[in-house]
Amino acid sequence: MLIGDVARRSGVSTRMLRHYDALGLVRPTGRTAGGYREYSAEDVRRIFHVESLRTLGLSLKQIGRALEDPAFTPSALVSDLIRQTEDRLAREEELLERLRAIDASTPTGWPEVLRVVELMRELDSTSAARRQQAVLARPEDVPVPAELLAGAVLTESDPHVAGALRWALARSGGDGMATLRAGAHSEDAGVRRRAVLAIAGMPEAPGAVEVLADALGDPDATVRRHAALALGRQGVAAAVPTLVGMVVEGSNDVDAAEVLGTLSLDPECTDRITTALVDELSAPTANSAARIRLTQALVELAGATAQEVLRQLAHDDDSDVALVATALVDVLEERCLDDR
Structure with a gap:
């Protein structure tokens, strides 16, 4: 042939x-x-x-x-091909994300495209200081694609850079919620934590409350805490059990107590919160340190019921709890005198 x-x-x-x-x-x-x-x-x-x-x-x-x-034997070669293909797909996925970020910025000319590419390169720097500077030093009149910032938030491990990214994302003009929502359902607990923390800083973004409410059932305790604090500040009563649990555990308990106090301003929540705290106070598993934190949380609550519970705790069998409660009752009485 x-x-x-x-x-x-x-x-x-x-x-x-x-x-x-x-x-x-x-x-x-x-x-x-x-x-x-x-x-x-x-x-x-x-x-x-x-x-x-x-x-x-x-x-x-x-x-x-x-x-x-x-x-x-083909097995070793095929294994190498698999690894090479996975690496190539990862690079192509990264390229796709970069192209989507540029497209989301709706550039009107190549200068805008080049500015976005420059920001991408700076955010990929191994220097945390450079990454932070890239976010904070952007001119006010240069828009930053929200989806780009949201993607960077999900991968940033340095707390200072992460804080700058969340700040920029909240001010970006776009919401980046599609990326953050996907991050909130990641298999990586670290990514979910960063996503929920970012969403907490954007409570008015469409769908934010729904994502945070779902996060209350997250298997990771830190994710649940971030979500509960954010929802509580928005007046969502579903956060109460997690917030009370934070007081018991001593995890961000001061913040949790303050948020419970804000929620208690709603008459429909006051009794629910007070009852939850009292139930934990009388739980057989509650140790002295937890009961002290619960006692301190009561002083944040509105309503006469919480004050009456504090007066009763001033005579508690645990002398440390009684001492704290007595001091808090004195604080409440001084407040009453100041209000007259």
Whole structure:
């Protein structure tokens, strides 16, 4: 079979067939009287083998080795191909995200595109100081794509840079919620923490309350705490159990107590919060330190019920709890005198 016939039947160009011949990868078995390449059925079969291996991403050199070396085992090579393909896909995914960020900035010209690319490069710096400067030093009249900032928030581990990114994101004019919502459902607890903390700084963004409410059921305690503090500041009563738990555990208990105090200004929440704190005070598992924190939280609450509970705690069997409660009752009485 002549080279033209082989090209038509195999779909491999004559130029590529000549290249295979030059490399010694597929050499025609014979030549015609006129010197033209003549391929046998076995040669054509080898061409199809080469093309099949090329579809797996093997180089021509690797293909030659695979077809010529009887001791060649494909498992190691296939494993390498898998890793190379995963790396390539990761790079392409990163490129796709960069293109989406540029598109989201709706550039009107190449200068705007170049500014976004420059910001991307700075945010990828290994220097935390440089990353922070890239966010804080942006001119007021240069918009920063919210989705770009949101993506950076989810991956930033330095607390100072993360704080700058959250600040910039809240002021960006776009909400970045699509990226943050995806981050809030990540398998990585660290990503979920960063996502919820960022959403907490954007309480007015569409869908923010819903994402935070879902986060109250997150398996990670830190995620739940971030969500509860943010929701409590928004007056969402569903945060009460988590906030009370934070007081008991001593995790951001001062912040939690303050938020409970704000929630207690709603008459519908006052009794619920007071009852929850009293229940924890009388729980058999409550130790002295937890009961002191609960006592301190009561002073933040509005309403006469919490004050009455404090007066009762001033006579508690635990002398430390009684001492704290007595001091807090004195504070309440001074407030009453000041209000007259």
